[in-house]
Amino acid sequence: MMAQYLEIKRDHQDCLLFYRMGDFYELFFEDAKLASQTLGIVLTKRGKHLGEDIPMCGVPIERSDDYLHKLIASGHRVAVCEQTEDPAEARKRGNKSVVKRGVIRLVTPGTLTEERLLEPGRANLLVALVRQRDQDEKSLFGLAAVDISTGAFDVYVTEFGALGALLARLEPREIVASETLLADAALLGRLQDGGAAITPLNEKAFFGRAAEKKLLDYYHLGTLDGLGPLSHLEINAAGLCLAYIEQTQFAAKPRLNRPSRVETRATLEIDAATRVNLELTRSQSGQRQGSLLSALDRTVTSAGARTLAEWLAAPLRDIEKIALRQDAIAFFVDDPLLRAELRKILRAAPDMARALGRLALDRGGPRDLAALRDGMFTAKQCGAVLAEKKPPFLLAKAVEFLADLDTALPQLLGAALADDLPLDRRGGNFISAAFDQQLDEARALRDESRRIIAALQGRYCEKAETRQLKIKHNNFLGYFIEVNQAQGEKLLKAPFNADFIHRQTMADAMRFSTTELSQLESRITNAADEALAIESRIFGELVAQALDKSAELEATASALAGLDVLTALAEAASEAGWSRPRVDNSLAFQIEAGRHPVVEAALRARGEPFVPNDCDLSGIMGAKGKDIGGKLAVITGPNMAGKSTFLRQNALIAILAQIGSFVPAKTAHIGVVDRLFSRVGASDDLARGRSTFMVEMVETAAILNQATEKSLVILDEIGRGTATYDGLSIAWAVMEHLHEVNRARALFATHFHELTHLRQKLSRLVNLCMRVSDWRGDVVFLHEVAQGSADRSYGVQVASLAGLPTTVVERARKILAELELNDLRTPVERLVADLPLFAAPLQAPEPKHKDALRDALAEIDPDDMTPRQALEALFNLKRVAAHD
Numbered sequence: 001m002m003a004q005y006l007e008i009k010r011d012h013q014d015c016l017l018f019y020r021m022g023d024f025y026e027l028f029f030e031d032a033k034l035a036s037q038t039l040g041i042v043l044t045k046r047g048k049h050l051g052e053d054i055p056m057c058g059v060p061i062e063r064s065d066d067y068l069h070k071l072i073a074s075g076h077r078v079a080v081c082e083q084t085e086d087p088a089e090a091r092k093r094g095n096k097s098v099v100k101r102g103v104i105r106l107v108t109p110g111t112l113t114e115e116r117l118l119e120p121g122r123a124n125l126l127v128a129l130v131r132q133r134d135q136d137e138k139s140l141f142g143l144a145a146v147d148i149s150t151g152a153f154d155v156y157v158t159e160f161g162a163l164g165a166l167l168a169r170l171e172p173r174e175i176v177a178s179e180t181l182l183a184d185a186a187l188l189g190r191l192q193d194g195g196a197a198i199t200p201l202n203e204k205a206f207f208g209r210a211a212e213k214k215l216l217d218y219y220h221l222g223t224l225d226g227l228g229p230l231s232h233l234e235i236n237a238a239g240l241c242l243a244y245i246e247q248t249q250f251a252a253k254p255r256l257n258r259p260s261r262v263e264t265r266a267t268l269e270i271d272a273a274t275r276v277n278l279e280l281t282r283s284q285s286g287q288r289q290g291s292l293l294s295a296l297d298r299t300v301t302s303a304g305a306r307t308l309a310e311w312l313a314a315p316l317r318d319i320e321k322i323a324l325r326q327d328a329i330a331f332f333v334d335d336p337l338l339r340a341e342l343r344k345i346l347r348a349a350p351d352m353a354r355a356l357g358r359l360a361l362d363r364g365g366p367r368d369l370a371a372l373r374d375g376m377f378t379a380k381q382c383g384a385v386l387a388e389k390k391p392p393f394l395l396a397k398a399v400e401f402l403a404d405l406d407t408a409l410p411q412l413l414g415a416a417l418a419d420d421l422p423l424d425r426r427g428g429n430f431i432s433a434a435f436d437q438q439l440d441e442a443r444a445l446r447d448e449s450r451r452i453i454a455a456l457q458g459r460y461c462e463k464a465e466t467r468q469l470k471i472k473h474n475n476f477l478g479y480f481i482e483v484n485q486a487q488g489e490k491l492l493k494a495p496f497n498a499d500f501i502h503r504q505t506m507a508d509a510m511r512f513s514t515t516e517l518s519q520l521e522s523r524i525t526n527a528a529d530e531a532l533a534i535e536s537r538i539f540g541e542l543v544a545q546a547l548d549k550s551a552e553l554e555a556t557a558s559a560l561a562g563l564d565v566l567t568a569l570a571e572a573a574s575e576a577g578w579s580r581p582r583v584d585n586s587l588a589f590q591i592e593a594g595r596h597p598v599v600e601a602a603l604r605a606r607g608e609p610f611v612p613n614d615c616d617l618s619g620i621m622g623a624k625g626k627d628i629g630g631k632l633a634v635i636t637g638p639n640m641a642g643k644s645t646f647l648r649q650n651a652l653i654a655i656l657a658q659i660g661s662f663v664p665a666k667t668a669h670i671g672v673v674d675r676l677f678s679r680v681g682a683s684d685d686l687a688r689g690r691s692t693f694m695v696e697m698v699e700t701a702a703i704l705n706q707a708t709e710k711s712l713v714i715l716d717e718i719g720r721g722t723a724t725y726d727g728l729s730i731a732w733a734v735m736e737h738l739h740e741v742n743r744a745r746a747l748f749a750t751h752f753h754e755l756t757h758l759r760q761k762l763s764r765l766v767n768l769c770m771r772v773s774d775w776r777g778d779v780v781f782l783h784e785v786a787q788g789s790a791d792r793s794y795g796v797q798v799a800s801l802a803g804l805p806t807t808v809v810e811r812a813r814k815i816l817a818e819l820e821l822n823d824l825r826t827p828v829e830r831l832v833a834d835l836p837l838f839a840a841p842l843q844a845p846e847p848k849h850k851d852a853l854r855d856a857l858a859e860i861d862p863d864d865m866t867p868r869q870a871l872e873a874l875f876n877l878k879r880v881a882a883h884d
């Protein structure tokens, strides 16, 4: 057996091997040590290898999902090795022969399907990445994202610059890419940012024609035209993904939708840093709690929760699509009774997509079939309730689809499945009585035989003249008669031994059999086996029928999820008094009485009010109706006054508006934002050797390089991580660039009050400040945003509120008074007047030094030169150097 183990293990070095032995998966050698440590289970030993004890540990089959969950969560991959033949078959080859085994599946983070291994409210994406360089050596990436638990399959094409944003949006659990690609350190760093498992693949076999063939075979197509227009990059990425699925799933074939192209330009692009800063799906500490998603989520199904997370990760840019969602939400806001009724029905909707995914992989059970049945009925019910009203377009389409749904399958499942369903199908008893005549007969025989056993026990008691006789069952002996020692001695003798045949003597009992009992046993076993075989056949037939309808089932599941999200967004909007924003293609950004949904909810929980604030960054039209660009608001005010909250709330309102949701504001008018950037708060990235200041500058650079006049930019205290004048100068130049070049709508919070003087130069700059009142020397935060600039920072007062020792606070007051006396601001005012506007030297400066020597060197190709040519080249270089 060890030889077999070692042979299988050799092919799966990068996985822990779960080796099936009876009712356990056993692990050996290093695998056992690792698993026992990770899982906290006992490490034992079994036999010897090369003279050494073999470490071993095991997990029981019925709890293996829990153990798998822990191992995957701690970054391991697991190869599941099953017995591939009946032990009886192996015995036929001789008593010592080993049962055949083989790996049937690799369990990796991106290929999970089991309910207990998956997060209900989160997609479980596997991403395959390929690269292509164009003539300019620019990289383009093809990316395929598959969720084998639901069948979702999307393909994307993106540039390196936008790759991080796309990955941050998708949040894959696992990324597969070629070894060559992963050798690129910059790229690898970007892939590692999201914390996904990274799996290298030897790619050659999967590209080009091989990738095409993978797709054709998978979908049984003769030509790729059936998949719509896909580029080579998309085909390669999809092919790589399918290749990895094959490598991990072996014979099992997940049900996957056909790959569909997603245009990244159709959605609001939000880079990874901004997602983290704005705490969209997770708070800064990594929890769901405290994020926008958790404050917003009123969904009642897991599929709905996943869809909401997807919407929030990819807000739209198409104003028509946004309006369709808004119409549906408004409809539900206006009809709370209908909303409540639908939400009540939806609460019973099971996770159809994932149930279907498991059934397709032959990992499903009776409850998965029931999920399809219940899901279909729920969908029909929702459709009927909605049809009574006059719903807007998006919902009317759903009603139409649901009305046409054929109920033959759920009816069949309804008739076939028993009321109480076991989790596992192997034990049978999930098909209801009266569904199949053959099954009923086998079951009757099986159950009747059991009654006969009970009667037999009574008869044998009489025959053996004892009341202590029992008929029992175990796997080794089958059915047997058990009596105590004294009775056993008696049965060994005449006349009893004519009927009772001795089988086993135990310490305190003896076991017997009879010819009659043996015959009965085979009848019982046969009947039970037959019943099980029939149930298994019926299960297979039902699954086949369900899979035949998989496209319809999938569409039903997504209609239910969509309904859940739309009613949930209406629920959130009604609860918190949100309003429908006006979203168009202008450069407007006008929020009246906006609020931060997460901070407001936290304050409300503490019984404190949130102060709403207006914000107007709307673009200014130039002559001839041409947009000149958005406004740039500079916000000053003390720490703790609410600057960051104000900045973030406006970004969140834009995101909510573009997912089609209502927004926490009295009114809002937003011109669609193409990209959202934020540089908020301090964080360093020591793992990648970047200080706080460096991270800040890298993120700021990305903003200045990419923001357009349709973007929204949020900058919080740029330049504070370095010396005052360096910081001020950087912040100054950044603002000029934003105003003159990017022309994006922007909010800029700063402690450099000097920057407010730029108002004189920059026409679209507005100064805002957080109002505070000074009460007997103490600062009181009003959290109100007002026009104008803050007169002072109140830093010392805030420090005193934070509990700095009084001596330090007093000393700081004195120093501040000295500094103010010297009036450091005067030179800045002068600078504003004197410095030419940023626009003047906007063209990139000429390279400092034209390097002729370097150019000459670049032209030399040593591989292509004779020694004589090399010598000439050397002389030439000396000449160039002399002139330079």
Ligand SMILES: Nc1ncnc2c1ncn2[C@@H]1O[C@H](COP(=O)(O)OP(=O)(O)OP(=O)(O)O)[C@@H](O)[C@H]1O
Binding pocket: 599, 603, 609, 610, 611, 612, 613, 637, 638, 639, 640, 641, 642, 643, 644, 645, 646, 783, 784
């Ligand atoms: N509009 C508001 N209404 C009521 N409370 C608010 C409001 N805005 C902020 N707050 C409260 O003030 C606290 C501080 O806000 P915030 O972090 O936005 O201040 P800040 O000016 O950015 O401070 P710092 O400069 O120190 O980062 C918040 O945690 C919140 O409790």
